Every structure is written in C-alpha cells, then in structure tokens.
Amino acid sequence: GQQVQQSPSSLVLQEGENAELQCNFSSTATQLQWFYQSPGGSLVSLLSNPSGTKHTGRLTSTTVTKERRSSLHISSSQTTDSGTYLCAVNTNTGKLTFGDGTVLTVKP
Amino acid sequence: EAAVTQSPRNKVAVTGGKVTLSCNQTNNHNNMYWYRQDTGHGLRLIHYSYGAGSTEKGDIPDGYKASRPSQENFSLILELATPSQTSVYFCASGAENTLYFGAGTRLSVL
Numbered sequence: 051g052q053q054v055q056q057s058p059s060s061l062v063l064q065e066g067e068n069a070e071l072q073c074n075f076s077s078t079a080t081q082l083q084w085f086y087q088s089p090g091g092s093l094v095s096l097l098s099n100p101s102g103t104k105h106t107g108r109l110t111s112t113t114v115t116k117e118r119r120s121s122l123h124i125s126s127s128q129t130t131d132s133g134t135y136l137c138a139v140n141t142n143t144g145k146l147t148f149g150d151g152t153v154l155t156v157k158p
Numbered sequence: 159e160a161a162v163t164q165s166p167r168n169k170v171a172v173t174g175g176k177v178t179l180s181c182n183q184t185n186n187h188n189n190m191y192w193y194r195q196d197t198g199h200g201l202r203l204i205h206y207s208y209g210a211g212s213t214e215k216g217d218i219p220d221g222y223k224a225s226r227p228s229q230e231n232f233s234l235i236l237e238l239a240t241p242s243q244t245s246v247y248f249c250a251s252g253a254e255n256t257l258y259f260g261a262g263t264r265l266s267v268l
Contacts, residue, residue, distance in 0.1 A: 051217075083256060092248065092262055093201075098255040136200070138257075145216065146257065148193075150200040 052077050052141040056149035063156050069124040071152045073137030081140035082113055084122050087151070088133045096135075097122070127156045161185065164249050164260035171267050177236040179263050181249030189252035190232040192216070192224060194245040195262075201248065207232055239267045 053076035063069055073082070084096040097104055099111040099120065113120040124131060134153050138146040161184045171177045183190065188209045193201040203216030205224035213224040221243060223235040236243055244267045250257040 081255070085257075093250075093257075093259040095256040095258070138201075145203055145206065146191075147203075147217075148201040150198070 052079070052139055052147040054137055054139050054147050054149035056135075056137050056152050058152060059150070060153040061155070063127050063154070065127060065129055065156055065158050067127055067156075069122075069127055069131075069154060071122040071124075071135050071137075071154075073120040073122070073139075073149055075118050075120075075137075075139045075147075077141070078118070079115070079139040079141075081146070082120050083138045083146070084109075084111055084120075085136040085138060086133055087136060091133075093136065124154075127154075129156045129158050132156050162249055162251050162258050162260040164247075164263050167261065167263060169263060169265045171236075171239045171265065173240060173267060175239050175267075177239050177243075177265065177267075179234040179236075179247055179249075179265070181232045181234075181260060182230050183232075183249075183251040183258070184230065185251050185253070185258060186229065187251035187253055187258075188229070190226065191250045191252065191257065192222075192232070192234045193248045193250065194218070195248060196245050204234065204247075241267050243267050 085093045101115045103112045108125045110123040134151040136151045137149045191206040192204045207226040225233045247263045249260040
C-alpha cells in the first residue's frame with residue numbers, strides 16, 4: 051500500500067527563520083494534502099497540491115509527481131506556526147494515507 | 159465553513175464495555191471517515207463511508223464497527239473495548255480536494 055515518509059520528524063527554529071518540510075510517498079498519487087495540527091488540537095487543511103507549486107500566505111508547496119515527493123515551505127516563521135504538519139496522499143482506492151508528521155517549534 | 163462535530167469529546171470506558179463515538183457533519187459530504195491517532199503511528203484509517211447505508215473497512219478495522227444511518231451521521235462502535243483502543247479518534251468528512259476534521263474524541267479504556 052501507499053507509504054508516506056515525512057522529514058524531518060522535528061524542527062526547531064527561531065522566529066523569522068524559514069522552514070522546509072519534506073514528504074515522500076511510495077506510489078503514484080492523484081491527491082496530496084498538507085494539514086496543520088495545533089498541539090492537542092484537530093487538523094486543518096493548509097493546501098491541496100497534487101502537482102506543481104501552490105502558494106497561500108507564507109506557505110508554498112511544491113509537488114514533483116514523477117519523483118513522488120512534495121515540500122512545504124514556511125517563510126518568516128512565527129511562534130503561532132508551532133505544531134505538527136502532516137502530509138496525506140491518496141491510494142489507488144481513493145483513501146488518504148497520512149505520514150507521521152513534522153513537529154515544528156518556533157521560538158521567540 | 160464546513161462543520162464536523164464529534165461527541166463525546168472525552169470518554170473513559172471499562173474493558174469489555176461497549177463504546178459508541180458519534181460524528182455529525184453539516185457539509186452534505188458523501189464521504190466520511192474515522193481515524194485514530196497514536197504517538198508513533200500518525201493517523202490510521204479505521205472505517206469510512208461513501209454515503210448513507212455504506213460502510214467500508216479501512217486499514218485497521220479489527221475491533222471496530224461503523225454505522226452510517228444518514229448523510230449527516232457516522233458512528234464508530236467498539237463492541238468490546240480493550241485498553242489497546244485507548245487513543246484519540248478523529249472523524250472527517252470529505253469534499254473533492256480536502257478533508258474537514260472534527261475536534262477529536264479522547265478515549266481511555268481502563
């Protein structure tokens with residue numbers, strides 16, 4: 051089945067620094083989403099990006115479908131960006147498989 | 159704004175007891191999902207549904223049943239709860255390009 055690997059598993063930044071999160075998946079996917087989970091909270095969709103580059107606010111996602119990888123770039127990080135970032139990719143049956151996430155900590 | 163509501167938010171159950179987790183969505187989405195989240199395992203799919211009356215097995219269905227009596231409601235049922243089912247459970251409803259998650263239910267089975 052679909053395997054999703056995220057790296058790094060954790061990342062600590064100073065406020066204002068940029069973050070680069072990686073997502074690699076094992077099989078062809080037609081759907082890829084990035085989610086944010088606040089500490090102890092629920093998940094919120096950030097971007098849906100099955101291919102190419104998409105921007106929203108300080109977030110940029112680039113997905114290279116043929117290489118089965120996606121990245122999420124967070125520019126000028128803020129303390130409120132702290133939390134877990136999850137990548138989810140669909141399987142050939144349409145179900146989403148999640149990676150284990152990257153825990154981001156932004157220090158003031 | 160899409161809305162998914164889970165109840166209860168917290169639950170303590172005894173081993174061998176029956177537990178029902180409820181989920182209601184007002185998004186009119188056909189697809190609904192139940193996931194559990196555990197440290198070291200991320201989110202894992204338990205059951206999902208394509209619409210009222212349909213339930214499908216996800217990746218870890220053993221020990222769980224699901225029920226979708228209507229478009230709006232999707233329940234997860236633990237007939238005989240075990241301590242290994244202690245976890246945080248998330249319900250989600252799906253549109254074409256994204257999922258909308260509920261706030262989660264923290265279940266402890268003692």
